[in-house]
Amino acid sequence: MISSEGIIATDITRKFAAAAATLAPGELVKDGHFTLFESVGALEIMDPKMDSGCLAPGESLDEEYDVARPLLPSEVLGIIDQLLCLEMAWHLGYPLSQTLLTNVYIEAILMPAPATIDEADFIRNRKDGAPRDPMFAVLRAYCLGLLKSCWYVCDRIKFEHYYEEEDFVTNTYHRSLLDNIDRDLIRDELMTARSILHNIRRTISEEMAQALSFRLELRTAFLRAIELSDLRSNPESLSLPWSQMKAVWEPISKSHRLGTPVPEAFSTKIQRKLASTMPPRPIVHLSFEETYEHFRKLFADGIDVLKVLNYSDSQSLLNFVLTFQAQKPQPLVYIRTLLQTFLFKDMIILGHLSIRHVIDDDLAIVVLPCSRLLDPSNDDIEAPYDPRFAMAHQMELFRQRAAQSYLDIFRALCQNRCRVRRTLYHAIQDWETVQMDAMAIDRLLQVQLEENPIVYKPSFFVIEEDAPDPAYCLPLSSWALLYKLRLMEWIVQLGFELETYQPDELAGMYWYLGHLAKTRGQLVERIKAFTLHRRANHRPPLTQTMEAQYDRSLAFLRAMMLDSVATWEFARVLSCIYTVLLRLKLIVPPPRPYSTDALRYEIRMKPFLSITMPELPTFEEFTHGTTQPECSIAALLESASGAIGSARKSFDVLGKLSEQDAFTVDTHERWLRGTKNCFKSIIAASIAISTLSDATKGGVEGEEGLGLGLEVVVPKPEKGYHEWWIVPKITRKR
Template identity: 35%
Template sequence: MSPAMPEDELADVAEASRSLTIQDRENESKGINFAAERLAQEARQPLSFSGSRGTKDVTAEFAAAAKRLQPGQLVKDDYFTLFEAVGALEIMDPKMDSGYIPPGDSVEPLFDVCLGLPAEEVIWIMDELLRLTIVWHDGYPLSQTVYTSLHVDRLLSPDNKAPYTFSFGDTTDQYDKTEERLVHVVLRAFCVALVKSCALVLHTIQSQNFYEEEDFVTHLFGRELLPGVGAEEALRLVDEAVSFVEAVELDKDMRSALSERLQFVRLYVSLLMNDIDDWTDMTAMGEIADTHALARARPEAFSDNVQRQLATSTPPRPMVPITWKESHQRWLKLSGDITEAGDLTDYDVCQSPHGLQRAIWVFVYRNPTPNTFARAYLQSKLFAGEQVTEGITFFDLMLTDMRDLVLAGHEFADPQSFVVEMPADPRHKCSRIMESFMDKAFDEYMNLYRMVCQNRCRIRRTFTQSVGILDVLEKDAQRSDAELDGVIGGILLPTDDDSALIALNPLTSWTKYHKLLVMAWTIQLGFETDIYLPHETGMMYWYLMVFAQRRRKLLEHIDRFTSARVKNLASSGDVRPQAEAVVSLDWLAVLRKEVDLTISLSSALWQLNTALAMTKAIEAPKRDYAQEQLLYDVRMKSYLGIAHDPVPSLDEYRDAEQSIRSIDEACVNVDSAVKDAKACLAELKKTTSKQGKYFGTENEWKREMKQLETSCVAVGVQTFQLRRTAYKHGQQSLKGVLEVRIPPPGSRYHDWWPVPQVKEKKATGKA
């Protein structure tokens, strides 16, 4: 219990408050007077920092009051002053104050890091450091992980200089006893190597796209990661420690356990230095796990009190403790993720833009999700140099994408046309025009690969920004197409009724396709990140269907020109361009089937959600002051600025919604759409990895087909449940009869396709 404020200070505070009220009485509002009077009254009361007296648990009352608020309703107290706001922060609360020292605790840790330790305790400290390192990989700060080691803290201490030892002041550096040398030779080398590994990991992450604090904490808290020692020197220290362990008189199992840990950290640093490139060797972690039972705990070698000395004002963040067994599994997972990331840079994958793009999506969607370092490692493998992989530049990747989609077999998209230097040659002119456009589109095109390596929320937010950029780029594509038409006279075909000619406009078509694809991704990522309210789900499925229909129409447009090109090349006898155009036709057929699946499944889910809204089983929350148009503008903000192919208005959506006149009609339409979706899936299952460009990810392709098929079955089951309940009760409104639940992410058949779960409520009350 803190002592009460002295009477003279109470009088001063009260007098100052009364003076403020008197001086401002004529100009200030009634609220200011009220606040001043309340301050004066509170100043007379003794302050308490103890929870033993004068406290009341208001949790239940607060929860009850919160339930009375409508969704979106705000509560504002005009008289809640800055003094009260600051007073709400409890300075002596350990959760808020990182410098708080509990009673009986010492400011400095009492453990002596120079103390010799037996082998089993050294093994435990090594294992604990490995555990904390993988916890740091998961996004927790160094101050709560690696830095808590008092041995590491001594190495990083500002008064410790190269060669960074555990000794203090004038203490001799000669250690004769085995236990002392286990600390000052073996454990020191292990700690130095582990600290340098942290520096290498930080360099990899910070050189790529990531979001600090959100993905990874890069803050060093005023400490340097042994700048006077290079990674090569750390490896030399480890080698010396291994030699010592092999020669020292210890139990054979102890010697083997120490050597395994030293070899593991040496391998880890070598992999981070790119001296070796086979991350599968990290399976040696299994041998370490087998000898963990030899360790004997020495918890005094670690202390959370270290953070009191660090340059930070940030309170500790809550951590989820993991066991040694769990940390072992995470090390193995990191090894597996990085091995998979290395496989994505194989030539067979990278030579196909869509195959590479699909492989990156598959990598990011590994379960559990690869951590920040693994995703940064993939980015560094793909984008750190001037080539995606050996022999394939970024320019080649982008040009191949254009050829695969819109210009397969065409002369001016051939790579050989870009080396023609004769200014009068049409190929030279066309290649310069295309190069100019590709320079403008390059950054945004590469984002289609790079930004997939971010966390889910950032992928969606980045792609919503890309929509506007791609729409502006479409205007540049139109200008470039006009310049190409001026050189080669345009790529033209007659319309269906032969009344006019239509142009391919390849660069515009290519840009529009990617824009429509990204728009669909943003909606489906919105489903995955669960940002839509239940009553918005139907509307977003409708917009997804509209975007897919536009993409389907564009693919039909491109397919007409590609088919005509195949016929022309067949008559000319030019085999290589013809084969390229035939492969493109197969690819376009797969794309049409995929977009047909999207149209059918989104149509089914839109109409199912609309039917549920008709029954009042799904309703928008009551908003007294909200306007429907403003709510629509906020939800569709990312798409409202599109100049080419603008999104449908709210009125158009309402017209489509009102076209569904009854629950029975909606259910019939849903069943028909599900049947079409299943037919599309049956066709997609027949495609080869070469046709569908999913080589290297065949297992994931099959798994996704199975998930989509299960989603289709689930839509049919829920539709049947809705129809049966509607017939049973014979009423349009089923509010209070039907219970509808949107499964959260992680419990769906496919995270991009949430299917509402419809359940009839059981009757309550006495018969």
């Protein structure tokens, strides 16, 4: 009998059925706002595939498993290890309903929701004062530590930017993961359980007691790591619990064999008690070996990510985030959200820096070393006719305009790789307008600075032969353009990494990448010319600190130049190689009956279409640049081997830079590994060139490559040395 105040329920069963029966076949009575399309998503009750609450004939709703049955130490260990596998599966993106919430002990702890630490037990009706069974105490303490850390993990992830369908499921199905129970109380339970283990170590064997104790230690350390991460300072002390986890992880995996699995303690039946619109789903089974690897990586990344807190300069910070996120496999979403927290929480960068501090640092490195524009004392000027007053005002306008876009770069890089690429699409549109607005502010500021235009002639990358007009420095818009160009290059390079392009498109896309990198090189050269000019004409003479600032900026421009030259040359090499392979018909485009090259170019380049600087090459320019019809195969290979020499040299010099000069403080090792991998890709490419040169020496001009006896494999991005450089494997057929 169900009752509630003020509501009366009338039985309308017969009336309803009779009324419905008069409807013509196929006729519906439905709410006007309800569409049949919506009903597709409805759960069909009593259908065992859809309805998690549907019981098989004779099946009981309750778990038949008795949580009060005595457990052997080896069984407790087996259950804990199974929980470790499920916890990792959850971290990897499976929902709790298919992982931890399939465990009967956890279910018994969480339902009904415990109000106190004592109620948080799978055995609720224990007599007052009666001691817990030692094995129950261990399993319970482990589960409490596990659930509490899951609550923190979930809470952290929810707070930051992530993608529910792609990264992580935060749904807890109306179960509270012990959020009302104090962390310290749980830590006490873990401590108690460890001392219990110590006391009974003779009875259950030293080895077993140790193995269980390590697992409890892992939980304690995890809670501690989470607690400390809120501090966002002093990475050395923050990394202690992570190191502790790393240290106990080895003995934990070694003692896995001591456990006896208890599969009956896990059941999907529990799903029918969860608030869920999902049909029943199976338990996720991750092997202990996989779990081991993922946790090992988690702890290593946990230690690594803390280094971001050692702020040295804005460019090292960017390189840190770039290289940290480029790791394969990518760090788990929890680590990625931790990184976001470190970076942005409460709009305080890394826990102690203002956004202004970071942006000004970046402007000083990239375009404005020792500039009056960045002098903080400008803020104190109150006379409106003083140029410094205007400078302070305009710079503040600029910061307000650019800060969000600048921070969004970091935020975007913290997402999963596919999302990084998608987010950058939007970011470049944004930077397009930042650049426009910066241009307007530049024009106002050059008046305040009484800047004289200089005749600037590009030397390295020659664009035009005419004597150029005198030009202004335009620092802020140059800064914005540099970011926009880098983002555009990353979009194309992520396209290689994510296998967005077909093998026959690689020639064109590498050509475009080269085009962008060349543009960046020209920009860096321009910035450098103005920086040198300002340095030479500095009045009064430079102090030592100022010299150091100029040196730092020039070091950055040098590294940036090396990087753009290396990218430009290497992209050109690969474009030539793929063009040769296309000509030799060693790479054959798939049949595309409903598409033309021009249409595909339009689609491919859509994100870049609205960018006015650099303007997207026309389809004709693109085709001409890619196919290079005026060059013979021999000429193409020759120009490739010329370019490869200079790419090689650039990567080589780049790899020898100190971490200060490469702007990779605290991430140098990882960055260097990436650079070395690029270098290896170059070696692979030069082998490809020489194989092609040898095979075409006889002069098979323009005709079928099949006769050359060559075999070409375009490797998957992860199979090459570097995901951004897809070097074809060319071998002679036996």
